[in-house]
Amino acid sequence: MALPGVRIKHWTRVEYERLVDLGAFRPGERLELVGGALLVREPQGSPHATAVGLIEDALRQAFGAGWTVRTHSPIALDDDSEPEPDLAVVRGGRREHRLAHPSRPVLIVEVADTSLEFDRAEKANLYARAWIADYWILNLREHILEIYREPAPAPQARYGHRYGATITLGARDHVSPLAAPSTEILVADLLP
Amino acid sequence: MTETVRTKRWTRLEYERLIDLAVFGPGERLELLGGQLLVREPQGRPRATGIRLVAGALRAVFGSGWSIEAQLPVALDEESEPEPDIAVTARIARVAISCSSPNAVNPQHHQRQPRRGGRSRKSASRERRRLSCRGTSCRPECK
Numbered sequence: 001m002a003l004p005g006v007r008i009k010h011w012t013r014v015e016y017e018r019l020v021d022l023g024a025f026r027p028g029e030r031l032e033l034v035g036g037a038l039l040v041r042e043p044q045g046s047p048h049a050t051a052v053g054l055i056e057d058a059l060r061q062a063f064g065a066g067w068t069v070r071t072h073s074p075i076a077l078d079d080d081s082e083p084e085p086d087l088a089v090v091r092g093g094r095r096e097h098r099l100a101h102p103s104r105p106v107l108i109v110e111v112a113d114t115s116l117e118f119d120r121a122e123k124a125n126l127y128a129r130a131w132i133a134d135y136w137i138l139n140l141r142e143h144i145l146e147i148y149r150e151p152a153p154a155p156q157a158r159y160g161h162r163y164g165a166t167i168t169l170g171a172r173d174h175v176s177p178l179a180a181p182s183t184e185i186l187v188a189d190l191l192p
Numbered sequence: 193m194t195e196t197v198r199t200k201r202w203t204r205l206e207y208e209r210l211i212d213l214a215v216f217g218p219g220e221r222l223e224l225l226g227g228q229l230l231v232r233e234p235q236g237r238p239r240a241t242g243i244r245l246v247a248g249a250l251r252a253v254f255g256s257g258w259s260i261e262a263q264l265p266v267a268l269d270e271e272s273e274p275e276p277d278i279a280v281t282a283r284i285a286r287v288a289i290s291c292s293s294p295n296a297v298n299p300q301h302h303q304r305q306p307r308r309g310g311r312s313r314k315s316a317s318r319e320r321r322r323l324s325c326r327g328t329s330c331r332p333e334c335k
Binding site: 015018022024037 | 197198200209210213215222228231
């Protein structure tokens with residue numbers, strides 16, 4: 001509903017977390033807060049779920065001890081965003097964030113089929129604004145891995161930021177996470 | 193925003209619960225329309241004057257069996273609780289709630305809650321809920 005002159009309520013992260021605490025949502029309702037908007041998380045198909053599992057295995061092996069690979073878990077990204085990316089790698093053990101969600105993952109990965117355009121535009125700019133240094137989209141439509149790096153201010157872009165560098169890798173290419181530069185992951189190992 | 197992304201749609205009951213839980217900030221003016229929470233913009237003087245003039249004219253036309261309400265919630269449907277600038281409702285509204293209408297809300301909400309102490313946020317939200325029950329369901333034939 002984008003009628004001119006009509007504004008939809010803009011939620012802050014604090015308000016959203018209060019709604020979660022109060023149990024204001026329906027049981028099983030999966031949402032995330034993106035730039036002040038409460039978005040419905042669509043159910044994932046089996047290729048999507050498989051890809052998330054494969055990426056989780058690969059990242060766990062690449063990062064090893066001292067890091068946690070979280071799947072579909074909230075990130076306290078900024079004042080009006082609490083997304084739940086498919087995967088996020090954060091420093092420290094699982095209990096490190098028992099009192100508050102992590103806010104600065106070293107790597108965020110989204111698996112995209114129907115959400116590709118949204119993950120490339122809206123989410124990429126949002127993550128760039130939060131200075132997430134390494135953002136990957138596993139593009140299930142074209143079977144490629146898109147890598148976004150070098151977040152920078154861009155006044156024209158939505159949220160005022162975008163990634164300066166984009167790398168596209170095919171199944172036979174290798175990728176090294178910025179925060180685990182000595183490791184190499186074969187893209188084919190991530191594809192379902 | 194692409195078509196693949198949907199924003200959450202609130203039901204009217206969820207919205208009324210949010211009001212009861214005092215989720216919204218003081219002075220935050222919203223209305224629920226088709227499942228979306230819309231921000232009600234502050235109104236300028238011409239608009240306020242217009243509302244006053246329309247209310248006055250309608251009051252003159254409708255008799256004593258009707259109430260002319262300005263910017264009060266109307267329980268329109270399952271996903272809408274707008275606050276129209278002017279709404280004309282029959283004064284039998286509080287009685288009519290006992291009739292079986294899809295919009296009818298639990299009658300107990302219509303009994304005035306005893307006031308304890310001053311007018312707290314909670315009592316304000318009860319008051320709002322009571323008012324919100326005056327929906328389109330309040331047809332005279334329900335009497």
